[in-house]
Amino acid sequence: MLTRVLGEPGVDVLEAAHWQGVRKLDDGRTLFCTRLALGSLELGGLGLVVEGAFDGGGGLVMQLVEAIGEQLDSAVLGFLALTDGKGALERLDALSGEPPAASRGHIGRYEVVTPLGTGGMAQVLVARTRGPEGLGRLVALKRILPHLSSDPSIVQQFLDEARIGLRLSHPNLVHFYDFGEAEGASYIAMELVRGVDLERVLRAAKGPLETAHAVAMVCQGLAGLHAAHVLQGEDGAPLE
Known part of the structure; x- marks a missing residue:
């Protein structure tokens, strides 16, 4: 169900349990919905109710709602880790077991599992590669933030990081696996490091x-x- 609603929903939250994306309500308002999940653990949904309709379907507002949802997911992951004395990645390992979680979308050939954190230039997500017979591995996927993806200096800095990182090989450095571009934003796939920070x-x-x-x-x-x-x-x- 919609466990977190910003604004008066005007709909039955149970009815809206499986809604995803943008919904126009009968009273002329618009409801933006995104699911909240960590691995196989379902956390409900987030809904934002806004007055009026939107040109272009409200894509920018939907991106904002999804970003808020990702931050909530990260906060819940940190809380769960603290309550049982484990690190966030240890807790994520437990949540990412079989059966695999429903996809939160794809970036290139990578299936997004959950966000890990966001910095000034990029966001880091846990993602999963999928190969034959469903085999794959978890990686740390770093992508340029959408509002910076058209900034030439930021893109060049990201390209330089990928170019050098892909050539590095040392036990005390994170391994870079892949580099690519999806939906206009560059990304780097890196080793997801387990252990204690x-x-x-x-x-x-x-x-x-x-x-x-x-x-x-x-x-x-x-x-x-x-x-x-x-x-x-x-x-x-x-x-x-």
Whole structure:
């Protein structure tokens, strides 16, 4: 059902349980609906009621509603992880087991599972590749935010990141798998790293880390950075 409604719905929320997208209501208002889910866990739906009709079907408003829904999904994932003491990716692993979750759409050949976070330039989502017999793997899919996809400097920065990342291979660096473009926005498919983040390590330590442990982590990071900085192009010049 519509578990979160912004505005007076004017419809039976049970009737609207399976609605998706834009719906014109009998009273002249418009209802924008998107489903909320984490892996195979259904969280209900989000609806936004707006006065009047919209040119072009209200596509921009629908994008806004979907973005709000993705942020709610991310917040719920973080809350679920905190309640049982697990990391967000550990919790996502449990939620992404078989049977596979219903698709939240596709970006290129990747099936979107759930959002992980959004930065100033791009959004990172958990996505799934699908191969023969349904085989595939989860990846971290980074895509340029829609309102920046036509900015030449942002696109070039993203292309440079993909070009260099696809050539890197080091145990202390995230692996880049693929690069492409879908619906006018570039994306990068990367390794989805499991494990515990540094914030949780520090919280569990309840104090400063042991010197040897801290130095070892810094050295691992520096080794990855060094591998990236000595990488050369086909002409022998450093990659920039």
